Amino acid sequence: MRTDNKQPDETDEQEPIEILQPMNDKQNGCIGCEGLPPTSYVQQDMEPDKKFTLTLTEGDVYLGKGVLYSGFTIDDKIPGPTLIVRQNEIVEIEVVNTGKIPHGMSIHAAYTQTSKYVGQIGAGETKSVKFKATYPGVYMYHCAPGGHAIPMHTLFGQYGMLVVLPDDGYELEKRGEKPDVELYLIQHEMYKTGKDAITGDPLYVLFNGQLFRYVEDPIKVRPGDKVRIYFLNVGPNIISTLHIVGVVWDHVYWQGHPDNVFVGGQTVLAGPSDSWVIDFRIPEDEGNYLLVTHAFGSATRGAIGVFSASYDHEEVDNVILADGPTYTEEELTEFRELAERIISPYEPTDIDEPYIITPEQQKATVEIIGNSFYPKVLKVPVGTEVEWINEDIFTYAEGEFAGIHDVAVTSGPEMFASPLLGHGEKFSYTFTEVGEYEYICVPHPYMKGKVIVYDPAENSSSQQSGFNIWYALPLAVVGMIVLPIIIRKFRN
Amino acid sequence: MRTDNKQPDETDEQEPIEILQPMNDKQNGCIGCEGLPPTSYVQQDMEPDKKFTLTLTEGDVYLGKGVLYSGFTIDDKIPGPTLIVRQNEIVEIEVVNTGKIPHGMSIHAAYTQTSKYVGQIGAGETKSVKFKATYPGVYMYHCAPGGHAIPMHTLFGQYGMLVVLPDDGYELEKRGEKPDVELYLIQHEMYKTGKDAITGDPLYVLFNGQLFRYVEDPIKVRPGDKVRIYFLNVGPNIISTLHIVGVVWDHVYWQGHPDNVFVGGQTVLAGPSDSWVIDFRIPEDEGNYLLVTHAFGSATRGAIGVFSASYDHEEVDNVILADGPTYTEEELTEFRELAERIISPYEPTDIDEPYIITPEQQKATVEIIGNSFYPKVLKVPVGTEVEWINEDIFTYAEGEFAGIHDVAVTSGPEMFASPLLGHGEKFSYTFTEVGEYEYICVPHPYMKGKVIVYDPAENSSSQQSGFNIWYALPLAVVGMIVLPIIIRKFRN
Amino acid sequence: MRTDNKQPDETDEQEPIEILQPMNDKQNGCIGCEGLPPTSYVQQDMEPDKKFTLTLTEGDVYLGKGVLYSGFTIDDKIPGPTLIVRQNEIVEIEVVNTGKIPHGMSIHAAYTQTSKYVGQIGAGETKSVKFKATYPGVYMYHCAPGGHAIPMHTLFGQYGMLVVLPDDGYELEKRGEKPDVELYLIQHEMYKTGKDAITGDPLYVLFNGQLFRYVEDPIKVRPGDKVRIYFLNVGPNIISTLHIVGVVWDHVYWQGHPDNVFVGGQTVLAGPSDSWVIDFRIPEDEGNYLLVTHAFGSATRGAIGVFSASYDHEEVDNVILADGPTYTEEELTEFRELAERIISPYEPTDIDEPYIITPEQQKATVEIIGNSFYPKVLKVPVGTEVEWINEDIFTYAEGEFAGIHDVAVTSGPEMFASPLLGHGEKFSYTFTEVGEYEYICVPHPYMKGKVIVYDPAENSSSQQSGFNIWYALPLAVVGMIVLPIIIRKFRN
DSSP: OEEEOOOGGGGGGOOOOOOOOOOOTTTTSOTTOTTSOOOSOOOTTSOOSEEEEEEEEEEEEEEETTEEEEEEEETTBSSOOOEEEETTOEEEEEEEEOSSSOBOOEETTOOSOOHHHHSOBOTTOEEEEEEEOOSOEEEEEEOOOSTTHHHHHHHTTOEEEEEEEOTTOOHHHHTTOOOSEEEEEEEEEEOSSHHHHHHTOOSEEEETTBTTHHHHSOEEEOTTOEEEEEEEEEESSOOEEEEETTOOOSEEEETTOTTSEEEOOSOEEEOTTEEEEEEEEOOSSOEEEEEEESSHHHHHTTOEEEEEEOTTOOOOOSEEOOOOOOOOHHHHHHHHHHOSEEEOSSSOOTTOOOEEOOGGGOOEEEEEOSSSEESSEEEEETTOEEEEEEOOOOOSSOGGGSOOBOOEEEESSSOOBOOOBOTTOEEEEEOOSOEEEEEEETTEEEEEEEEEEEOHHHHHHTOOSSTHHHHHHHHHHHHHHHHHHHHHHHHO | OEEEOOOGGGGGGOOOOOOOOOOOTTTTSOTTOTTSOOOSOOOTTSOOSEEEEEEEEEEEEEEETTEEEEEEEETTBSSOOOEEEETTOEEEEEEEEOSSSOBOOEETTOOSOOHHHHSOBOTTOEEEEEEEOOSOEEEEEEOOOSTTHHHHHHHTTOEEEEEEEOTTOOHHHHTTOOOSEEEEEEEEEEOSSHHHHHHTOOSEEEETTBTTHHHHSOEEEOTTOEEEEEEEEEESSOOEEEEETTOOOSEEEETTOTTSEEEOOSOEEEOTTEEEEEEEEOOSSOEEEEEEESSHHHHHTTOEEEEEEOTTOOOOOSEEOOOOOOOOHHHHHHHHHHOSEEEOSSSOOTTOOOEEOOGGGOOEEEEEOSSSEESSEEEEETTOEEEEEEOOOOOSSOGGGSOOBOOEEEESSSOOBOOOBOTTOEEEEEOOSOEEEEEEETTEEEEEEEEEEEOHHHHHHTOOSTTHHHHHHHHHHHHHHHHHHHHHHHHO | OEEEOOOGGGGGGOOOOOOOOOOOTTTTSOTTOTTSOOOSOOOTTSOOSEEEEEEEEEEEEEEETTEEEEEEEETTBSSOOOEEEETTOEEEEEEEEOSSSOBOOEETTOOSOOHHHHSOBOTTOEEEEEEEOOSOEEEEEEOOOSTTHHHHHHHTTOEEEEEEEOTTOOHHHHTTOOOSEEEEEEEEEEOSSHHHHHHTOOSEEEETTBTTHHHHSOEEEOTTOEEEEEEEEEESSOOEEEEETTOOOSEEEETTOTTSEEEOOSOEEEOTTEEEEEEEEOOSSOEEEEEEESSHHHHHTTOEEEEEEOTTOOOOOSEEOOOOOOOOHHHHHHHHHHOSEEEOSSSOOTTOOOEEOOGGGOOEEEEEOSSSEESSEEEEETTOEEEEEEOOOOOSSOGGGSOOBOOEEEESSSOOBOOOBOTTOEEEEEOOSOEEEEEEETTEEEEEEEEEEEOHHHHHHTOOSSTHHHHHHHHHHHHHHHHHHHHHHHHO
16 A cells, blocks of 8 residues: 555556546535535546555465465455545545456445546556545445456455544544544454355455464553444454443444444444444453454454553554555465465365265265355266356356356366356266366456366275175175086086 | 225225224223324224235235246235325225235234234235325335244245335425436345245345346436335345445434434445335436445345436336336236246255265254245155254244144155144155155145155266176176186186 | 442351452552543452342253253353343452352443452352443443353353442433333343354244233333333344334433433434333333334344233333343252253254254264264264364454363263364264264263264165165066066976
């Protein structure tokens, strides 16, 4: 991320100004908003108060605990950078796509058209949009190239937080105070298959990009500190009820707008893309105050942290951003080498063991769902007919923007490719050659699958199980019938 | 649906007036409601300001994308008709059951006894209830025949929206304005098995009854338009966080009551049967504004729509109802013939491929759950003992109203029937005859299952896998032993 | 539970006073809370206004419908006792651990350090904490021994409700009235495996500890009664949208704080540990008013109740607590003997049928997740290599407090034990002896699993399926070849 507080004469990197559609005579005013703040609409040639550049691509991040994640990133992080602006500032978001596929941007703080400016950005392209941050709050931004790719890229990791600080602050500021510690906190889910991403069954649930990040590195506070959490549940599927053991909220603000204030409470409930501003004090007594989602399945999956309260903490971090951790390329290389497990929603990794079809099971099906194959690795006896069925549904566009898929072998004893499959459409192929078949979906070439075709005869002979009975019994039978004949013969 | 704004002398279709239980002396007044609006209680012989007739039955609807759904409907639609009344109107809901099983009605806007009037309506019966709509809001109504059937009929498709418009309107009306476009919007889930309905794993998530309905037919608006969404998340299991790309809410009203107002925000969180009124403006800039649940697994399942904003849209639909699409019987017949897939929670369709038990697996179990068999189609080797276990729990009533089930063969080589099974109870049957067995649950005759009993010997001979070894090896063995004998014999 | 309203001179059972960390000069005052209520901090030597003793252990409870649950309990109940205090009372919670493993306590009403006082209580220990209930509301308390054990013990059943009644009451009290019936209501989930507990797939969803408790024993009310529900959704995973058929709320209070008031509405949405105070009237008309979570999958799992309204109900229970049912040891013994099913998240019971691996499947994996083995019972052919993989993640502590597990055989033909496994780590063992192997996790000895090793030769001979072909065919072949020889021989 690059943050520029530019003066008008520093705009040499400015994108060519977009020609807007003709507007009516209130074009820079506020249409139909008597009594309401204006929308975020500004002419795209205005000078921004703040400019951010976000770089979208595909890549790996390290989640901690020996786990590497291969997905989609913003500024090489998951979550992407935390963007902070003040109410009524004019904000420019420049979006750079350094990836191999289209990306784009949805900016929830922008109450104006963004899709046509930054919604769809081809590989290698840079686009930009400007808006006025008229409504304070805690907002999500995320990749949104259009259609089916909007949920999929978000599910794969491209999101972050943008906070619009209110001009007059919250109750705390109205009392003439300010927070001692500000934690920008994102809860988000990581999936090991595209199917899990669709059904909402995450493998990990993280705070700010790392498993148990604030258990490993507790947030230092002092009794009496006033703490504010800018909380965004990215999801993208599961609710969070954020809670701190030993704390009752003083004030919480739904979506971070200062007018939506509640008093007290043990939790805040947040669905995907819901947000809260949470104000509380560290109580007078030292000790650990545990931060947790009270949806406890998610807590065991990684969403626990610690506020460590001590009078001895002379220095504390006053601002903790929601950005995921960043690593040097050397560190990432090391993580890749040493990773105990690599996960990815759309390609086989070491944790995707083959799903084995036995000869008796007679059939094999691969679901195509959530821009991935399920199972990602299938092992079938030679001669098996494998059926692929497309369970993705959004089919109004093409390429990356649609849930239209195919199956195209990239290496293997036999090469084949299916036609493009719409929702519910099937393709079958009977594997007659033993070997490993690697395949992709051509419109989404990061989607990878494998079929391992085995010879069950060879397979069974390598097993220790009691198959010998099949050989032994006929032999015994033959022996019982033939041997007397032979014996009799030789007696003759 | 039939909507009548009747005059007193037009009430010839009036149901016989129900005799109420004796009431205390405040019977048409307001008991214990000092400072509160009255409940919805009215004598059942009062004249209604508005009368609606809802017809409940079992049947098919078309979901788009080549998918036909076989379930339960209201006015042959899913969702049923959108009912709109004004605060303090007396409303009559007449419920007609044209189906083969009992249905009924729960009306969330009615703050009065409804269960004993319309809660349980036998096949062919018509019943009616009257109430005064004293609390404004956006409400769900749904089939509710009693007990276990209340959640099940709702999960199978019988629901709709009833809006009680507030006398004084919302903030917009208090400013002397009104919405340019009013969208009544239901998000709802469709299940392919009863088990999925219980565990909350929908196959599709729809806006107003059709997959990506407002992608196929975008909602036309003009920049500056004031738009109101009456939003009801029917569920019946999954949360929704409704969001529009490029929009921040101006005002949202929890449950649609004008006193429960929030300012700003990017999403509204709605659990099953939660509702919101959402007021916003279409920003000044033309383009597409995407409507989506930010629970992104659901978005990929069908819950994406588009507001298409253009200054050129001279005519727009001012009111868009939440009713599911309706089709002529001819159209439905065509859909049935051309459907790429038919789904149903409680009976096998083309997408319910047999679950195959191999001889080695030794056992087969069918769960009875959510008024359906799971798996719906089971294929077992001859001689297999199949066990059914009832995982439904509500067992206080009987017939349609309880989760008490049985297994009764309706066609097949052998006929058998189980006793009625309570929660956790099991029934086993050993299939000794090859063939197809179709069975139902007698108390819920729409519940259908199938067992296909196969001969594994025949089955294996049709496979290409390495089974020939079983024949080849003994032959080889026999040959090795016998042939020398024969040869020697002939040499003799 | 023991509730004492003690006078100062009655404190003979008082725990030794904890020596607090040195505090600053505002130590009994309110640090940084201008304009806010004080936190709950009090010196631990103060006299409590109310004292409660909670006893934590492992044990069985009866869920109704023939189901016994083996898990973790408070005061031998699930949920534990309902604790009710008034705002600004000083409360002491004494926690007794009579179990075999560490337990502890998190008390959401306490806005002060509790973890270091009662967070970790060894087997046989008793600890205590005092706090001032400064914020009114409806709160959860639950076992919280630290780290991984916090979510796990809660998921296994150790939780209850603590209500802090507001000094000035709610709107009802401000109008000079009071509720006729007060229902303290907990919705909570029961799991049959630890894996289900992590993924949030409950077998049962209960109101106050029993399946359909208030269907079996309806809550008696009279038309006109003012009813208050103190509602806590314990979860620990699933949302609830509480609804009553025939009722619109008058006022609801988010988290039970009187300042967070909403008007009207058909539902309240509550994530895990979310709470509401709900005020409504029983309408004028007699009949049944159904209480239900409108997340209807959960409703079928047990979360339905009934308010039975009649003018004839002269006596009603004015206060209904959220405590789970209690039974005498004799009753429990009888339930154990007669139980149709016993469930437990962490040990095999009668409903955990073996997961069978056939020789053709070639491999077997046991996930260790949610302090349990999945599948709990595995049946494999002799010679199979079984792999255990630890999918629990929290590994910062040890023993009960961490998700670090191992596999240690306690009985079986061969004895073996794995090393301790961190997240994602694996252990494999090849079973070469037929028989039953029972094993545990040493750091969590209640975690139990079983491997049944079978001889597939013996296994197959006991099957009725068409295996005889394997014998018949060679016989036929042999016969076809040998018989002519024999015949010819005898003809000679």
